[in-house]
Amino acid sequence: MLAKTPPMGWNSWNTFGEAINEQVVRDTADAIVEKGLKDAGYEYVVIDDCWSLRQRGADDRIVPDPVKFPSGMKALADYVHSKGLKFGMYSCAGTRTCAGYPGSFDYEFIDAKTFAEWGVDFLKYDFCYKPRLANGPILYNRMGMALKASGREILFSACNWGSDEVEKWIRSIGAHMYRSTGDINDSFNSFKDIAMSQVEKLAYSGPCCFNDIDMLICGMHGKGNVANGGCTDTEYRTHFALWCLFQSPLMIGGDLSKIDDYNLDLLKNKELISINQDPEARPPMRLGHGDRPIFFKHLANNEYVLAFFNFGDRDSWGDVEFYDLGLTVASGYGFRFRDIFTGEETGVVTGHLSTGIKSHDCRIFRGTLVEK
Numbered sequence: 001m002l003a004k005t006p007p008m009g010w011n012s013w014n015t016f017g018e019a020i021n022e023q024v025v026r027d028t029a030d031a032i033v034e035k036g037l038k039d040a041g042y043e044y045v046v047i048d049d050c051w052s053l054r055q056r057g058a059d060d061r062i063v064p065d066p067v068k069f070p071s072g073m074k075a076l077a078d079y080v081h082s083k084g085l086k087f088g089m090y091s092c093a094g095t096r097t098c099a100g101y102p103g104s105f106d107y108e109f110i111d112a113k114t115f116a117e118w119g120v121d122f123l124k125y126d127f128c129y130k131p132r133l134a135n136g137p138i139l140y141n142r143m144g145m146a147l148k149a150s151g152r153e154i155l156f157s158a159c160n161w162g163s164d165e166v167e168k169w170i171r172s173i174g175a176h177m178y179r180s181t182g183d184i185n186d187s188f189n190s191f192k193d194i195a196m197s198q199v200e201k202l203a204y205s206g207p208c209c210f211n212d213i214d215m216l217i218c219g220m221h222g223k224g225n226v227a228n229g230g231c232t233d234t235e236y237r238t239h240f241a242l243w244c245l246f247q248s249p250l251m252i253g254g255d256l257s258k259i260d261d262y263n264l265d266l267l268k269n270k271e272l273i274s275i276n277q278d279p280e281a282r283p284p285m286r287l288g289h290g291d292r293p294i295f296f297k298h299l300a301n302n303e304y305v306l307a308f309f310n311f312g313d314r315d316s317w318g319d320v321e322f323y324d325l326g327l328t329v330a331s332g333y334g335f336r337f338r339d340i341f342t343g344e345e346t347g348v349v350t351g352h353l354s355t356g357i358k359s360h361d362c363r364i365f366r367g368t369l370v371e372k
C-alpha cells in the first residue's frame with residue numbers, strides 16, 4: 001500500500017522550472033543521501049514539467065529531451081534507485097503540459113507503460129490544456145487505471161489545483177495525493193493563504209490520499225523559479241510547521257546543493273516530521289481565528305499537539321481555555337506539554353495555556369493528558 005503516511009521527497013519545479021536536467025537530478029539524489037534527508041524520510045526525487053521534446057516520437061511515445069537527459073530516463077531512474085531513493089516524473093491530463101510539452105490526453109495507457117518501463121515510481125499529473133468537455137474525475141480515473149495496468153507500483157500525485165471540488169472524488173479514482181490549491185511562491189503571504197484555504201477541507205485528507213498544499217519553499221531565500229521576495233528563517237519554520245500539522249506531502253522545492261544549515265535542520269526536524277507522519281492522520285481542530293489561529297490535534301498513542309500561529313505584524317499572545325476542548329478543571333485532568341522547538345516542559349497545566357508568539361512565528365506544544 002502506497003502513501004500510508006504523507007509522501008516525502010523533492011520536486012524540481014520551485015527552483016529549476018524549465019532548467020531541469022539529469023545532472024541536477026543526480027546531484028539532488030546525492031545531496032538527499034549525504035545531507036541526511038533520506039534518513040529523515042525523504043524518498044521521492046521528482047522531475048516536474050519540461051523534461052521532453054515538444055513532439056511525440058514516431059511510436060507515439062513521449063521522448064525525453066536528449067540535451068537535458070542525454071543518458072535517458074531509465075539510466076537516471078537506475079541512478080536514483082542505486083541511492084535507495086525513488087524516481088518520479090510528471091505529465092498532464094490535457095493535450096499539453098502547462099509549459100506546452102506533450103500531455104497524456106488519449107495516450108494515458110501508453111504513457112503509463114513507458115513510465116513503468118523506465119522505472120518510474122511516482123507520477124505527478126497536471127490539468128492544463130484539457131478538452132472542455134472532458135471532466136476531471138474521468139481524466140484522473142483513466143490515468144489512475146492506466147498506472148495500475150502498467151505493471152509497476154506507481155504513486156499517483158494528482159494536480160488539478162483544487163478545481164471541481166477535487167477532495168470529494170479524488171480518493172475514489174485511486175490517487176495518493178492531490179494538489180488542492182494554486183501554485184505556491186516564495187513569500188509569507190503565499191504559504192499562509194494556501195494553508196489557511198484548506199483548513200475546512202482537511203477532513204478529506206487521510207491515509208492513501210493526502211491533501212497536497214504544494215511543494216515547500218524552505219531555504220529558497222528569493223531565488224529560483226517561484227521567487228517572490230523570499231521569507232525569513234522564522235517564516236520558513238512557520239511554513240514547515242503548517243505543512244507538518246496539516247499532514248501535507250513534504251516535497252522539498254529548494255536547491256539542495258546550496259541549502260543553508262538552518263533550513264536543512266528545519267527540513268529534518270524530527271518532532272515536526274513525526275507529526276506529519278502520524279499514522280492516524282486526524283485533521284486538527286481550529287480554535288483561534290483571524291491572524292492568530294490555534295490548532296489542537298490528536299496524534300496516535302494518546303498524544304496531542306497544541307499549535308499557536310501569529311500571522312500578524314506584531315508580537316502577540318495566544319491563549320487556549322481547555323474547556324474549549326471539552327476539558328474542565330473539575331475533570332481532574334490537565335496537559336503536560338513540551339515546546340517542541342525549545343524542549344521546555346510546561347509541567348501539568350490545567351485550565352488554560354497562554355504563550356507569547358513572535359510576529360510570523362509559531363509555538364508548537366506536544367504532550368499528553370495526565371491526572372492531576
Ligand code: GAL
Pocket residue numbers: 013048049097098099126127128159161182183
Ligand atoms: C502547474 C503546477 C505546478 C507545476 C507547473 C509546471 O500547473 O501547479 O506545480 O507543475 O504546472 O508547468
